[in-house]
Each structure stands twice: as C-alpha cells, then as structure tokens.
Amino acid sequence: MNVLKQYIFNTKINKTSMKLRSFFVAAMLLLSMGSLMAQQMPSIPVDPNVRVGKLSNGLTYYIRHNEYPKNVANFYIAQRVGSINENDDQRGLAHFLEHMAFNGSDHFKGNGIIDFTRTLGVEFGSDLNAYTSIDQTVYRVCDVPTTRVTALDSCLLILKDWSDGLTLDAKEIDKERGVVHQEWQMRSDASMRFFEKYLPTLYPGSKYGYRLPIGLMSIVDNFKPKELRDYYHKWYRPDNQAIIIVGNVNVDHVESEIKKLWAGVTVPANAAKVVDELVPDNNTPIYVSDKDKEQQYSEISVYMKRDPVPDSLKNSIAYLAQNYVKDMMFYMLNSRFSELTQNDSCPFIQADTGDGQYLISKTKDAFQAIVIPKDGKDTAALKAMVIELQRARDYGFTATEYARAKSDLLSGIEKLYTNKDKTENNYFYSVYAANYLDKEPMPSIETQYQLANAIIPRIPLEAVNEMAKELISNSDTNLVVVEQAQEKEGKTYVTVDELKQAVAAARNSSLTAWVDHVKQEPLVAKMPAKGNIVKETENKKLGFKTLYLSNGAKVILKKTDFKNDEVLMQATAKGGSNLFGAADYANLKVFDDVIGYSGIGDFSSTELQKELAGKNANANLNLGNYHATVSGNSTPKDLETMMQMTYLYFTNIKKDEKSYHSLMNNMELALKNKDLRPESVFSDSLRLDRYAHNPRFASLKATDLSKVSYDRILTIAKQLTADASKFTFYFSGNFDEAKLRDYIEQYIASLPADTKAKVNPGKEIMTLTMGNYKDHFSRKMETPKAQLYAFWTSKLSKDNLSDEITVDAAGQVLNMELLRSIREDNSAAYSVGAQGFPQTTLDNKAYYVLFAGCPMDPAKAQLAYDLMMKGVKDASEKVDPADVQKVKEFMLKQADEDARKNGHWLNVLYQYNEFGQDVQTDYKAIVNALTPEKISSFIQKVILSSGNKVEVLMTPVK
Numbered sequence: 025m026n027v028l029k030q031y032i033f034n035t036k037i038n039k040t041s042m043k044l045r046s047f048f049v050a051a052m053l054l055l056s057m058g059s060l061m062a063q064q065m066p067s068i069p070v071d072p073n074v075r076v077g078k079l080s081n082g083l084t085y086y087i088r089h090n091e092y093p094k095n096v097a098n099f100y101i102a103q104r105v106g107s108i109n110e111n112d113d114q115r116g117l118a119h120f121l122e123h124m125a126f127n128g129s130d131h132f133k134g135n136g137i138i139d140f141t142r143t144l145g146v147e148f149g150s151d152l153n154a155y156t157s158i159d160q161t162v163y164r165v166c167d168v169p170t171t172r173v174t175a176l177d178s179c180l181l182i183l184k185d186w187s188d189g190l191t192l193d194a195k196e197i198d199k200e201r202g203v204v205h206q207e208w209q210m211r212s213d214a215s216m217r218f219f220e221k222y223l224p225t226l227y228p229g230s231k232y233g234y235r236l237p238i239g240l241m242s243i244v245d246n247f248k249p250k251e252l253r254d255y256y257h258k259w260y261r262p263d264n265q266a267i268i269i270v271g272n273v274n275v276d277h278v279e280s281e282i283k284k285l286w287a288g289v290t291v292p293a294n295a296a297k298v299v300d301e302l303v304p305d306n307n308t309p310i311y312v313s314d315k316d317k318e319q320q321y322s323e324i325s326v327y328m329k330r331d332p333v334p335d336s337l338k339n340s341i342a343y344l345a346q347n348y349v350k351d352m353m354f355y356m357l358n359s360r361f362s363e364l365t366q367n368d369s370c371p372f373i374q375a376d377t378g379d380g381q382y383l384i385s386k387t388k389d390a391f392q393a394i395v396i397p398k399d400g401k402d403t404a405a406l407k408a409m410v411i412e413l414q415r416a417r418d419y420g421f422t423a424t425e426y427a428r429a430k431s432d433l434l435s436g437i438e439k440l441y442t443n444k445d446k447t448e449n450n451y452f453y454s455v456y457a458a459n460y461l462d463k464e465p466m467p468s469i470e471t472q473y474q475l476a477n478a479i480i481p482r483i484p485l486e487a488v489n490e491m492a493k494e495l496i497s498n499s500d501t502n503l504v505v506v507e508q509a510q511e512k513e514g515k516t517y518v519t520v521d522e523l524k525q526a527v528a529a530a531r532n533s534s535l536t537a538w539v540d541h542v543k544q545e546p547l548v549a550k551m552p553a554k555g556n557i558v559k560e561t562e563n564k565k566l567g568f569k570t571l572y573l574s575n576g577a578k579v580i581l582k583k584t585d586f587k588n589d590e591v592l593m594q595a596t597a598k599g600g601s602n603l604f605g606a607a608d609y610a611n612l613k614v615f616d617d618v619i620g621y622s623g624i625g626d627f628s629s630t631e632l633q634k635e636l637a638g639k640n641a642n643a644n645l646n647l648g649n650y651h652a653t654v655s656g657n658s659t660p661k662d663l664e665t666m667m668q669m670t671y672l673y674f675t676n677i678k679k680d681e682k683s684y685h686s687l688m689n690n691m692e693l694a695l696k697n698k699d700l701r702p703e704s705v706f707s708d709s710l711r712l713d714r715y716a717h718n719p720r721f722a723s724l725k726a727t728d729l730s731k732v733s734y735d736r737i738l739t740i741a742k743q744l745t746a747d748a749s750k751f752t753f754y755f756s757g758n759f760d761e762a763k764l765r766d767y768i769e770q771y772i773a774s775l776p777a778d779t780k781a782k783v784n785p786g787k788e789i790m791t792l793t794m795g796n797y798k799d800h801f802s803r804k805m806e807t808p809k810a811q812l813y814a815f816w817t818s819k820l821s822k823d824n825l826s827d828e829i830t831v832d833a834a835g836q837v838l839n840m841e842l843l844r845s846i847r848e849d850n851s852a853a854y855s856v857g858a859q860g861f862p863q864t865t866l867d868n869k870a871y872y873v874l875f876a877g878c879p880m881d882p883a884k885a886q887l888a889y890d891l892m893m894k895g896v897k898d899a900s901e902k903v904d905p906a907d908v909q910k911v912k913e914f915m916l917k918q919a920d921e922d923a924r925k926n927g928h929w930l931n932v933l934y935q936y937n938e939f940g941q942d943v944q945t946d947y948k949a950i951v952n953a954l955t956p957e958k959i960s961s962f963i964q965k966v967i968l969s970s971g972n973k974v975e976v977l978m979t980p981v982k
C-alpha cells in the first residue's frame with residue numbers, strides 16, 4: 025500500500041554517512057601512499073557533467089542531463105530546514121507544512137499539483153512525494169515524461185510554488201489536521217513511543233530531545249493558520265533551497281528558466297539564520313531501558329559519540345580514503361557477527377555495527393552497534409557484542425578478512441563504473457542532495473573509480489586497525505546504551521545497573537585475537553562431463569533464442585543492453601508446493617529460508633559467504649505454489665560463479681546444521697512475539713479470511729516450528745531439482761553469448777535428467793473465500809488505530825491480457841477516487857490504497873481481484889467504511905474520464921520503462937513459453953483502447969456481480 029507522505033526518522037544504523045573525528049588515520053594513509061599523494065590533502069574534482077550554480081538571492085541549483093531511463097526527468101527541491109528549526113510552540117509545523125504543499129499554491133489550486141502531475145502519468149505517493157526530517161525537507165516530482173516540453177516548464181513551476189507560493193488556506197489547513205493526526209496514530213509503534221519519551225534523556229541540554237518531526241498533536245490540532253504561514257516565510261527562502269533536476273533535459277534551457285522564475289525572489293535583510301543545534305558531550309554514560317507491550321523483541325544499542333568531520337575538510341582525498349577504511353572495517357566486523365550467530369552458544373540472534381549521525385543529530389556522529397538478544401539473554405548478548413568490539417580494538421583484523429573486504433569494496437565500485445552510462449536519475453540526485461545538505465564531495469563515477477583503484481589497494485591493514493582503535497571507544501565519556509525491551513507477563517527485565525555491569529565485564533575480559541577459517545578450493549570441486557546444445561530456434565518478434573540441450577533442458581536467451589552490469593536468470597519447472605500435502609505445510613512455509621541458510625557443494629553457509637566476497641553473483645532455490653524456481657543474478661564478469669551456484673543447487677545442497685539452528689532460533693523469537701503488533705494480527709487474519717481458512721495458506725506460527733524437519737526439506741529440494749529436463753532456463757541481460765553457451769553446456773546440459781519421466785504439474789490448491797464474508801474484530805492496543813481491507817474476487821474461466829490490463833487500470837482508478845473521497849475530502853484516513861490484479865492458479869490466472877484498504881482513526885472507521893463501499897459501487901456505474909486518462913498515461917509510461925528491464929523480460933518470456941501468451945506486443949494498444957465505460961462495466965459485470973467479497977476490519981477495544 026502507498027504510504028503517501030513519509031517523514032524520515034531512522035533510528036537504525038546509518039551506514040552511508042561517513043565522517044571522522046581526527047585526521048590521524050588520514051595522515052598515516054598519506055604516508056603509506058607515498059608519491060600518490062605528494063601534495064597535502066588534494067581535493068576531489070567535481071563531476072564536470074553537472075551544471076552547478078547559485079543565484080544572487082542564494083538559490084543553488086544542480087542540473088544534469090542523463091538518459092537513463094530514457095525520456096524522463098526528475099525534479100527536486102531540497103531545503104536545509106526541518107523540525108529542528110521549529111520553536112517550542114511550533115512542534116509539528118515543519119511536517120504539517122510539507123502536507124500543505126499538495127493542497128493549493130499560486131499556479132495549482134486545491135489538489136492541482138496532484139491532478140496535473142497525474143495527467144503526465146506521475147503517481148502521487150511514489151513519483152510525487154516529499155519528506156520532512158529533523159534538518160531537511162525535500163519535495164520531488166519524478167519520472168516526468170520529457171517528450172512534452174511544456175511538462176518540464178510546468179514542473180519547474182511546481183518547484184517554484186513549493187519554494188514560495190503555497191496558499192496555506194485556512195480551510196485546507198483544517199482539513200489536513202485530521203490526516204496528520206492519523207499519520208501520527210499510524211506511526212505510533214513501540215519504537216516511536218520509546219523515542220517520544222526518551223529523546224530528552226538521550227539529548228540532555230539540546231533541542232534535539234524535543235524535535236521529532238511528527239510533533240505534538242496538541243499543536244497539530246490547534247495551531248492558527250498564521251503560525252504556519254510565519255514558519256513558511258521565515259525558513260523557506262532561496263538561501264536555504266536547492267533545485268536539483270536530473271534527466272533528459274536541455275541544461276541551458278532549464279538553467280535559464282530557473283534564473284527567470286526565481287529572479288524576483290529576495291531574502292529579507294534581517295532573515296533568520298539557520299544555526300546548528302549542538303549536542304553536548306556526556307561525561308557520564310547515558311543508560312536508558314524501557315519496555316513496551318508491542319515491542320516484538322528486545323534490542324540494545326550502543327553509541328560512542330564523537331564530533332563529525334567539519335564540512336571544510338570533506339572535499340579532500342583523505343576524507344575519501346577514510347571512508348574506504350571505515351567501509352572495510354564495518355564489513356569485517358559485521359562478517360564476524362554473522363559468523364558468531366551460527367554458534368548455538370551465541371547469546372544473540374543478530375548484531376550489527378555502523379557509523380553515522382548519532383540518532384537524529386547531524387552535529388554529532390557515533391560509532392553504533394545494535395544487538396538482538398536471544399530470549400532472556402539480554403545482558404549476555406550485550407556483553408558478547410562489546411567483547412567483539414573490544415577484540416577488534418585490541419587485536420585488529422586478519423589478512424584474509426582484509427583481502428575479502430578489499431575485494432568486496434572494489435567490486436562494488438567496479439559495478440557502478442561498468443554501468444556508468446546507464447546510471448539512474450535518482451543516483452545523481454542523491455549525490456547532489458548530499459553535496460547541498462551535507463557538503464559531501466561529488467566526483468564523477470569515473471573519478472570515483474580511478475581514485476578507488478589508486479587508493480584502496482595501497483591501504484595497509486594497520487590503517488584499518490588504527491581506525492578500529494579510534495572509533496571503538498572503551499571509555500564512559502560519550503557512551504550511550506539504550507535497551508528497548510519487550511514487555512510480557514512473567515518476564516523479568518534487565519535493570520540499567522545490569523547493563524552497566526555487562527559493559528564493564530566485557531571490558532575486563534581477557535581476549536585473544538580472532539581466527540579466520542577459510543576454505544581454499546573451487547566452488548565446484550569436480551567438473552561434470554559437459555553436455556551440449558542439440559538444436560536451436562529463434563523468435564524474431566520477441567527477440568529471443570531457444571536452445572535445446574542434450575539432457576532435455578531448455579534454455580531461452582535474450583541478450584539486452586539495458587544495463588551493462590546485469591545478467592538475470594530464472595529456471596522454472598511445473599510442480600511446486602502443490603505436490604505436497606498437509607504433513608508438509610510447515611516444511612513448505614520455511615522451505616526458501618532453510619535452503620537459503622544451507623550450504624552448497626563442500627561449502628557451509630559461512631564458507632560460501634566468504635567465497636563470494638568480491639563477486640557480484642548469486643543464485644537460490646525457491647518454492648512457489650505451482651512451480652519450483654532457481655533464480656540468479658550476476659554481472660557479466662561473474663557469470664560463471666552464478667552458473668556454478670545454479671549447478672550446485674540442482675546437484676548438491678549441503679546440510680548445514682549450525683546455520684539451520686541459527687535460523688530456527690531467529691524464527692522462533694520473531695514468531696513467538698509477532699502477535700504483539702496489532703498490524704501483524706491484522707495481516708494474519710486477512711490471510712485466513714481470504715484463503716477460506718485453508719491451513720496451507722495460513723501464516724507461519726511459532727508452534728509450526730516443531731513440525732519442521734531439515735531432512736525432509738532437503739528431500740523435497742532433491743525431488744524438485746532431480747530432473748533438469750523439466751526446467752526451462754531464462755536469461756536476460758548483457759552476457760557474452762559465446763561464453764554463456766559454453767557455461768550452459770558445462771553447467772546446465774550436464775545436470776541429471778530423466779527425459780522419459782512425465783511432467784507432474786501437481787494439483788490445484790487455490791482456495792479463495794467465496795460469497796459475502798465479513799470479519800470485524802476488536803483488540804487491545806497501546807495506541808488505538810483501525811484498519812480496513814476489502815477484496816472483491818471473481819472467477820473466470822481463462823486468462824486474457826485485455827482483462828488483466830482492465831483489472832489493473834480499474835484498481836488504479838479506484839485508488840484515485842478513494843484517495844479523493846476518503847483522504848482529501850473527508851480526512852477519514854491518512855492513506856488509502858486500491859489495486860486490481862489476477863490471482864494465479866494451476867492453469868495460470870483464473871481469478872481477478874480488486875482490493876481496497878486503509879488504516880484509519882478508529883473514530884472515523886464507520887465513515888471510511890461507508891466511503892469505501894460507496895466508492896466501489898459508484899465506480900461500477902461511472903468513473904471519471906479524466907482519471908482514466910491519467911491512468912492510461914501512467915501505464916503507457918510504465919510500459920516503456922518496463923520494456924527496458926531484464927526482470928520484465930524474464931516474465932514476458934516465461935508467459936510466452938509456458939502459456940503461449942504474448943503479454944508484450946499488444947500491451948500498449950490495449951491500454952490505449954481502455955475507456956471509462958469499459959472500466960466501470962468490468963467492475964460491475966466481472967467483479968461485483970460475482971458477489972464475492974471479503975472484508976476485514978480491526979478496531980481497538982474500547
């Protein structure tokens with residue numbers, strides 16, 4: 025479902041932000057690199073392909089021509105203000121203002137921005153959206169078709185209106201209060217409640233303690249319109265704003281339009297300054313622990329605070345080099361944690377480290393580590409995690425770990441470089457936004473590649489070990505430890521003193537250096553005897569070749585240039601979980617995970633991870649309702665690794681007990697407590713209600729785990745992959761065809777097969793609830809919220825591309841109409857979603873489903889319910905032609921984008937090969953032929969007249 029307007033508050037680890045306190049490590053790097061960096065701290069050249077400029081009123085702009093995807097452009101306006109700029113009596117206004125940006129402006133009255141961009145095929149919620157965070161607010165219109173010049177100029181006008189032309193009409197403000205209030209309700213989960221309560225403790229003496237963007241509902245419900253206008257005019261000014269435009273645009277034209285549009289905007293002489301809010305150091309450690317009934321599992325975070333790198337030093341090569349060092353250090357630390365979780369005796373389920381800003385403050389950074397303890401092992405888990413940090417600090421890393429980290433980092437940069445002429449618009453946006461908002465450097469991809477290859481191989485391990493000493497502190501100064509515990513009857517809770525003791529005990533442990541176990545042998549130990557390609561055909565219309573192999577397997581090849589760095593593979597055979605019965609339900613539900621946690625060949629799961637370091641290749645085995653699938657992806661360079669993994673999934677899945685136990689522990693913890701979240705109770709009920717309470721489709725429960733058998737799962741995997749002659753392998757991507765043919769003979773034509781055996785497609789298992797079915801229930805919640813989902817289902821005899829397209833369009837039209845009536849006109853829900861789709865069965869698609877749903881304020885549940893039912897009924901009689909036109913624009917634009925995606929082609933080739941259905945050639949013609957009458961009559965005749973409706977409504981216990 026669309027989350028319509030998001031705001032960012034990420035308490036988890038932020039791995040992208042890279043800053044450092046002192047330049048000790050940098051100095052060491054410079055020394056070790058000798059002549060490469062003879063001059064001191066050379067600066068990083070700016071990408072020459074971006075036009076950067078600043079108007080005399082302070083407005084900054086970044087414009088870049090880019091042609092991937094073709095014929096679209098993205099428009100952004102970034103402001104370096106957010107909730108931190110609010111006064112105490114304005115808490116929540118920065119975010120409220122963001123909502124109002126879609127409710128009327130100089131050139132777009134009412135919902136004009138939403139309506140206008142829809143005529144361009146731009147979807148509100150995904151392509152048209154905004155976010156408000158603590159210190160930044162960014163608005164965007166993305167994927168705008170550039171075939172119409174007027175569209176570009178209109179999008180610039182939208183940016184201009186956002187920058188200083190919002191109407192902020194009192195009536196519209198009143199309508200939006202309910203929407204924002206419901207957003208707060210919807211977002212009120214255990215974590216949000218925790219931070220609303222404890223941020224003041226985590227930020228003593230700082231405004232950061234009181235500036236969550238969602239703000240105070242007492243203010244949201246009651247502020248006077250003038251207060252919002254005052255905030256707007258005070259902070260939204262050209263000297264706080266950057267325009268970023270990336271895509272298929274004429275840079276000169278866009279630049280001159282920006283100059284014209286913003287020429288008359290001035291900044292008042294006495295304008296308020298954006299002043300950094302500081303975060304004081306804490307000399308005594310801060311420990312916080314609390315519990316919540318909806319917290320699914322306990323988690324403990326450790327922060328070691330420090331000052332960020334000053335903006336003035338970020339454009340140096342030393343800064344870049346330090347970022348590399350940190351990336352590699354975190355790669356190695358996190359690999360150790362994941363290896364440790366494989367031991368039964370390990371007291372935690374998961375631990376992870378990273379680096380970035382301390383919680384929500386950009387003026388303070390922190391080394392961060394987070395651990396999820398096994399049930400009841402909170403202090404032991406904290407201790408074990410701190411011990412590993414201490415071990416890295418005291419003994420550093422080993423040469424083999426470091427070799428993997430280096431090759432992984434280099435291969436990531438190489439992938440970026442290989443695909444550089446097909447880099448997506450939003451990559452460039454993120455680089456320019458980081459340059460404007462955080463003063464991060466913005467070199468070209470070529471420069472990044474050259475610098476990385478010059479610097480990374482020369483970084484000595486000692487530099488990384490020094491970095492560990494510097495970032496991992498063993499002092500109480502600036503230490504922050506936070507436990508969010510799960511509350512449950514009969515449970516005992518860890519006290520702050522116990523947390524303190526665990527840290528102290530870890531620091532006093534006597535440690536030895538880490539030992540890295542590595543397997544030095546090829547993935548496929550013994551090469552199989554090659555088979556061969558016995559016949560081939562070509563399909564010119566859809567542009568693919570079919571190869572028939574000596575073992576009976578079939579291969580379909582489509583060579584594309586959509587992306588330079590991508591080859592996708594999918595191998596499917598008929599017969600999936602429908603081959604197995606009730607005794608295996610638990611095994612079937614965990615099948616994909618258990619296989620994913622197993623090894624292949626002679627490699628355990630951990631050994632495989634190590635072996636794959638530095639390679640961009642992967643494969644896995646999945647079980648669908650009616651099919652077994654081996655899918656893979658790789659770069660052209662690492663194609664053979666993907667082929668070898670595929671070969672091994674067919675021939676030699678290795679039982680890995682350690683890894684399996686670790687998976688079962690994780691699942692048990694997650695499942696045992698998942699009903700604590702009302703949202704998960706709701707989605708479980710929904711599944712049961714939709715699938716006629718068939719236990720086959722019920723969500724996995726903790727009690728199911730005792731019925732899982734690893735041996736049985738391996739037997740099922742063997743059965744599914746025993747006969748390669750029943751599989752068709754689809755490849756789409758930028759492969760070297762001669763090489764791929766060679767690999768196909770080596771790794772696919774050599775697979776065991778039984779060409780005499782008959783295909784066993786299994787039986788029909790789909791059970792959808794028919795008739796009119798209602799499930800309205802109440803449950804206790806920490807923050808009262810309500811949710812409503814409804815599904816209308818019709819049974820059809822055979823699939824048909826036209827109906828498939830119509831049901832999709834019907835869902836999108838309904839989405840617009842419900843959004844208007846439920847959210848915009850009646851403020852009855854924060855978000856609303858609707859969708860139409862075919863439901864797959866054994867003979868492909870036998871059902872069409874129309875779905876609508878929304879989370880809402882319990883007080884407005886009845887209103888939202890009535891509006892939804894009325895909306896669907898109205899749509900079955902008549903839909904707005906303008907809405908239909910917008911949906912068609914969107915679908916046509918999407919079709920052009922999909923036509924250049926390898927993943928899309930895997931599906932096209934599959935539908936064609938498996939069912940003889942060409943879902944590509946006529947797609948756009950059918951979309952063009954859609955009419956409002958066709959859509960409303962489809963909703964009436966096909967969907968509603970079938971009389972099948974499932975509705976599920978959850979409300980809080982009063």
Ligand SMILES: [Zn+2]
Nearest residue numbers: 029030031207
């Ligand atoms: Zn919002």
